[in-house]
Amino acid sequence: MTSRKKEKYHQILDAAVKVFAENGYHKSQVSKIAKVAGVADGTIYLYFKNKDDILISLFQEKLGELVEKFHTSLEHISNAEEAIRTICHIHYTELEGNIDFAYVTQIELRQSNMEMRVAIGQAVKPYIQLLESVVNQGIKSGQFRADLDVKLTRLLLFGAMDEVVTTWLISGQKYSLSEQVDKSVEFFLKGLKAT
Amino acid sequence: MTSRKKEKYHQILDAAVKVFAENGYHKSQVSKIAKVAGVADGTIYLYFKNKDDILISLFQEKLGELVEKFHTSLEHISNAEEAIRTICHIHYTELEGNIDFAYVTQIELRQSNMEMRVAIGQAVKPYIQLLESVVNQGIKSGQFRADLDVKLTRLLLFGAMDEVVTTWLISGQKYSLSEQVDKSVEFFLKGLKAT
Amino acid sequence: MTSRKKEKYHQILDAAVKVFAENGYHKSQVSKIAKVAGVADGTIYLYFKNKDDILISLFQEKLGELVEKFHTSLEHISNAEEAIRTICHIHYTELEGNIDFAYVTQIELRQSNMEMRVAIGQAVKPYIQLLESVVNQGIKSGQFRADLDVKLTRLLLFGAMDEVVTTWLISGQKYSLSEQVDKSVEFFLKGLKAT
Amino acid sequence: MTSRKKEKYHQILDAAVKVFAENGYHKSQVSKIAKVAGVADGTIYLYFKNKDDILISLFQEKLGELVEKFHTSLEHISNAEEAIRTICHIHYTELEGNIDFAYVTQIELRQSNMEMRVAIGQAVKPYIQLLESVVNQGIKSGQFRADLDVKLTRLLLFGAMDEVVTTWLISGQKYSLSEQVDKSVEFFLKGLKAT
DNA sequence: CATGAATGAGCCTTCATTCAT
DNA sequence: CATGAATGAAGGCTCATTCAT
Known part of the structure; x- marks a missing residue:
């Protein structure tokens, strides 16, 4: 039943x-x-419950699976740098490999009213928290700067990756998204500065 | 007339x-x-032309003014680091100071169909290009890493700032957005790494 | 169901x-x-499908019924003159007895765009063809002139009756339409000429 | 002025x-x-006065000119048969030679509400009366049957010609309208009967 | 559990007409 | 006389949701 x-x-x-x-x-x-x-x-x-609920459920369901994948992949990774690389890799490749879902996530999901965005925010939270924990771990291990604002940093990371995916999608997927992983991660780790 | x-x-x-x-x-x-x-x-x-056109025109008009402000402010700044800081500062403060416009930009504008997103993309382009030119300038001056992928970097920067603004907005503007400038810029410049 | x-x-x-x-x-x-x-x-x-479709369907439906009546009534009539008389009689009495439908047919139906008129033309065709077959039959039996242009004649007959109905309707139905049958038929059969 | x-x-x-x-x-x-x-x-x-008034005026104006032509052409014709032939000839050739006006007359003018149709009826009246006077004249001269119902006959004549024009127009003017004159007139004069 | 016919609220857009200049 | 910017009423159609079967 x-x-x-x-x-x-x-x-x-x-x-x-x-x-x-x-x-x-x-x-x-x-x-x-x-x-x-x-x-x-x-x-x-x-x-x-209604049409909105389909979209939200869809997102929660699929994102849940994705977060599951993140956790599984990170299970045996204690190196923060490596964790960041893994996350970005999964983020890009999963969406690259499932364009329908990518489309819904990056485009359609944004077509929502305030109430829906709150619900969506709840669904994204586990992922954002995952980023936070990795950053925290990196700080604790001394790999990352101790003066990082963790709450802000997780947003900067998520937003940056999110924008890359959306732009790739709107461009018509004319280039490889997964090939952007290394350079993205390098930006996250080393920033803009030359030294 | x-x-x-x-x-x-x-x-x-x-x-x-x-x-x-x-x-x-x-x-x-x-x-x-x-x-x-x-x-x-x-x-x-x-x-x-129609309701969509109002939203698009609104965005183009206001964003045009904003880009104008960026250009004016950057006119006498040759230091790339300073330019990044100025951009982030304007980006955050302008949207913080005009919540209605911020709301339309960050939330409502995303509720658009593919056609509209293309139009919006065109309007954002000047800003994205501004970011690109600043990054290029930084590389040329030796302030920024020479191996940066400029096209990717501009997206990472824009996406990161964009996410910060959206999250601040959805949170109900419970904290100061402009106070996030320094930490955001530091992240952009120095990245995550400790050294 | x-x-x-x-x-x-x-x-x-x-x-x-x-x-x-x-x-x-x-x-x-x-x-x-x-x-x-x-x-x-x-x-x-x-x-x-839409508002137009209501009008067209209405016409097709009702006219279909009407053509049915014509066929039924003509089934056992082999005399062409009698057939013409029967047709005119049904044409006038049916519309006289159903003023709402008459109004729609004679007035409202003409308020249609070119596309609708084509659809209407299709619906009227069976009736026009009925007229044609009666004229043909009359020629074959020798009752009607052999040099009649059948395609033209059917239009002249239909147009004449149609105008009589419309004028009667616009006049406010101040006189009996069915009483016009005999004189109309006489005109059709004998024409204007004295001899 | x-x-x-x-x-x-x-x-x-x-x-x-x-x-x-x-x-x-x-x-x-x-x-x-x-x-x-x-x-x-x-x-x-x-x-x-308004949009309707344009259509009505247009019709009145053009029809006035047409009726003028009828009168001029009939001035020196005392033979009723010849008059009928002349009227039909002008009716067909004038509309054949001015398709725009024909279109407005036969199609667009029918797209009118009851009030407009009354106004239009007024404008057509002179033409209908012209037909009537010709029929009367024919009866008086002994060319036409004395037992004709003049009021009905004029409608039958007008309606028949009107339908021929409309059908020709809707068909896409694929054949010559003026070539229908002789056969139409013959129908009017001799009717359907063989003898 | 499943169906799908029926519901009815909701809104963008057009365009004939007016009137201040 | 002429203009044309501004008006604002009006309605066909869609589609998320319900509920009797």
Whole structure:
């Protein structure tokens, strides 16, 4: 029973990614998602509160998986520099490898009202916190500057990577996103300064 | 004649900033903007092609002014480090000082379809190019690392600042944005590394 | 299921005849039709593509019924003169007996754009063809002149009857339309000439 | 002064024929007519009460000229048969030679509400009366049947010709309209009957 | 659990008309 | 007489959501 429920739940989410990515959030009708998912319109509302909820759930679900991946990959990495590199690598490659999800994340998800953004903020928090813990770890180990403002730094890191992904996406993915990892990480670690 | 035209044009844009900031783009009726601007609904369409055009024009107009400010402020600054600091300072303080515009820029503007994002991209370009020229100048002067990927770096800088502003905005502006300038700039210049 | 669907479909068409006849096509709001039909505005669009489609469907539906009547009545009539008389009789009496439909047919239907007129032309075709077949039959039987241009004649017949109906309608139906049958038919058969 | 007035009046009417014929009445903006006429929007309202009035005036004006032509041509024709032939000839050739006006007359003019149709009816009246007088004359001279219902006959004649023109127009003017004169007149004179 | 027909609120845009200049 | 910027009423259509089956 529960597994069947989950099954349909994921059917709908999978359909939603496709439809949102193809048409954009506002131009995606719930009925279209239902059609792609192979369920009736009304069935959507047995699994989701409303259309917004589909987008939020979609994001939470997928981001949850992603954060899972981050944690798994970082499990045996104690070196902060290496951790930063790993995070950036996963961030870029995962989105590069799943353009539909990337599209929803970088473009459609921003088409949200204030309430939704708060919900989305909650979903992103684990990732932001992951960044924070890595920075903290780096400071503790002496690899990173002790005077870093951790709360600010995590934003700067996330924002920088986020912008790179979005620009790559809007450009039409004309170049390799994963090839930007090394230079991005180098910027994070060494900054702009020559010395 | 032309000045009167411009007058009404700006009346409408000023009204639009307020209305968009207060209600969000999709929940802002054109008639509401007209009311706030003190013109008839139809008058809007003498100055703008449609609702989207209001948002785009608004952004272009205001961002144009902002880029103007950047250029003016940078005119007598040849030091690349100082230029980065100035840019970040203006970026943060201008948006901190004009929350309505910040809101439209950081939140509402993202609620746009692909076509609009392209138009917006065009408007942001001058700013991105400004960042690029500063980075180039820093490399040339030897202040910045010669191996920087300029195209990537400008995105990392912009994305980092952009995220800081958005997060500050969504947090409810509970802290000072302009106080983040120094630490942000330090991150840009020195990166994460301890040495 | 299907019968219920048909039910609502005809509910809407019946409402449309009334509303169009009373207010004219352009001054008839879809919402008014919905109200009279006892359905929600949106329901209209489950059965019709748009407002134009209502008018076209209405015409096709009703004219279809009418052509049916013509065929039924002509089934056992082999005499061409009698056939002409029957057609004219049905044409006048049916419209006289259904003023709302007559109004829509003679007045509102003409308020259509070129695209609609093409669709309408298609619907009228069976009737025009009926006229043609009767004329052909009359020629074959020797009752009608062999040198008649059939394609032209059918138009002259239709146009003449059509104008009589329209004029009667615009006059405010101050006289009996069906009483015009004999004289009309006599004109068709004998023309103007004295001999 | 008056002549100048008339000048602009006709400028506008000429523009209106073109614009109505090209776009249809409902899709023709007053501003478009003004543009084509080379006057300001507001100027239109110095010469016409409203948009409807343009169409009606246009029709009255042009039809007046046409009726004038009818009268001139019929001046020296005392033979009723010949008169019918002349009328049909002028009716077809004039409209064939002025497709814009034909379009407005046969298609756009029908896109009118009840009030307009009454006004139009008034304008057509002289033509209908002309037909009536010819029929009367034919009866008096013994050329036409004495038992003709004159009021009905004039409608049958007008309606028949009108339909021929409209069908020719909608067909895309693929054949010669003026070549239909002889057969049409023959139908009017001899009717359908063989003997 | 699932369906899908029905609902009905909501809004951008057009354009005939006016009137201050 | 002429202008044309400004007006503002008006309505077709969409689509998220519901609920009887």
